[in-house]
Amino acid sequence: MIALRAEGLSLGYDGAPVVSGVDLAIEPGELFAVAGASGCGKSTLLRAFAGLLPPRAGTLLAGDEPVRGTSPDRALVFQDDALLPWRTARRNVELPLAIRGVPRSERRARAAEWLARVGLAGQERRLPGQLSGGMRQRVQLARTLAGAPRAVLMDEPFGALDAQTRAAMQRLLIEVRDASPATVVFVTHDVDEALLLGDRVAVLAPDGVRDLVDVPHPRDVDARGAPEVAAARTRILTALEPVLEAEPCAPRP
Numbered sequence: 576m577i578a579l580r581a582e583g584l585s586l587g588y589d590g591a592p593v594v595s596g597v598d599l600a601i602e603p604g605e606l607f608a609v610a611g612a613s614g615c616g617k618s619t620l621l622r623a624f625a626g627l628l629p630p631r632a633g634t635l636l637a638g639d640e641p642v643r644g645t646s647p648d649r650a651l652v653f654q655d656d657a658l659l660p661w662r663t664a665r666r667n668v669e670l671p672l673a674i675r676g677v678p679r680s681e682r683r684a685r686a687a688e689w690l691a692r693v694g695l696a697g698q699e700r701r702l703p704g705q706l707s708g709g710m711r712q713r714v715q716l717a718r719t720l721a722g723a724p725r726a727v728l729m730d731e732p733f734g735a736l737d738a739q740t741r742a743a744m745q746r747l748l749i750e751v752r753d754a755s756p757a758t759v760v761f762v763t764h765d766v767d768e769a770l771l772l773g774d775r776v777a778v779l780a781p782d783g784v785r786d787l788v789d790v791p792h793p794r795d796v797d798a799r800g801a802p803e804v805a806a807a808r809t810r811i812l813t814a815l816e817p818v819l820e821a822e823p824c825a826p827r828p
């Protein structure tokens with residue numbers, strides 16, 4: 576588990592910055608949710624934490640080290656599963672083990688164990704194209720966690736799933752993370768998902784973090800109707816509203 580920190584962070588591509596003035600301190604082992612309007616830089620922030628996009632200004636730290644590139648310690652999970660279509664489920668999960676230098680003889684067993692943990696025992700030999708969207712996301716989760724990353728960066732990982740599969744994946748994430756702790760940064764459009772999964776929720780806007788909300792009773796499905804959870808939802812929506820109203824969420828001059 577690793578701390579992730581941004582100080583005065585500015586990010587962008589060509590032209591004007593997409594997001595600037597971002598200050599965040601994510602604790603080791605925290606499940607940190609990032610909400611924000613479409614196009615406000617949530618994916619861009621994750622890409623920077625993953626080491627795929629250098630800061631234009633400010634500081635980005637993983638532990639005490641500046642983020643200078645990608646690392647198996649920081650794994651990125653996408654909405655569209657990024658499985659290799661020609662490799663079976665098991666051989667996809669073996670990939671990060673190979674990167675970590677796990678001997679070939681051990682990889683197969685460890686990959687099969689991970690697939691069983693995400694409810695896919697018996698599906699090891701299937702190709703991604705032979706699996707449903709929810710099953711592919713399970714394989715992706717198994718593949719990510721098999722590499723024992725210290726931080727997992729999840730970009731709307733369940734956004735493409737139907738409501739029932741999505742709820743099952745949320746439960747699965749809670750379970751497997753309890754067993755294999757890692758710092759998790761979770762980007763979502765869905766305020767209720769942020770409130771269910773996160774310890775804290777950051778509302779991101781082009782000029783930085785608009786609000787940082789502590790979640791009451793994180794990961795407690797039974798607490799969803801509690802008044803303090805409703806108050807946290809209202810606070811997040813209040814911070815989001817001006818960002819949503821300021822369509823399009825265009826880069827600042």
Ligand SMILES: Nc1ncnc2c1ncn2[C@@H]1O[C@H](COP(=O)(O)OP(=O)(O)OP(=O)(O)O)[C@@H](O)[C@H]1O
Binds near residue numbers: 616620826
């Ligand atoms: N590779 C790229 N090159 C140039 N501009 C980009 C690139 N990727 C994203 N952008 C721009 O950066 C801005 C922020 O995009 P980003 O994907 O980070 O937003 P987001 O908050 O994750 O949006 P969404 O919720 O819709 O996924 C947008 O204006 C987008 O067009």
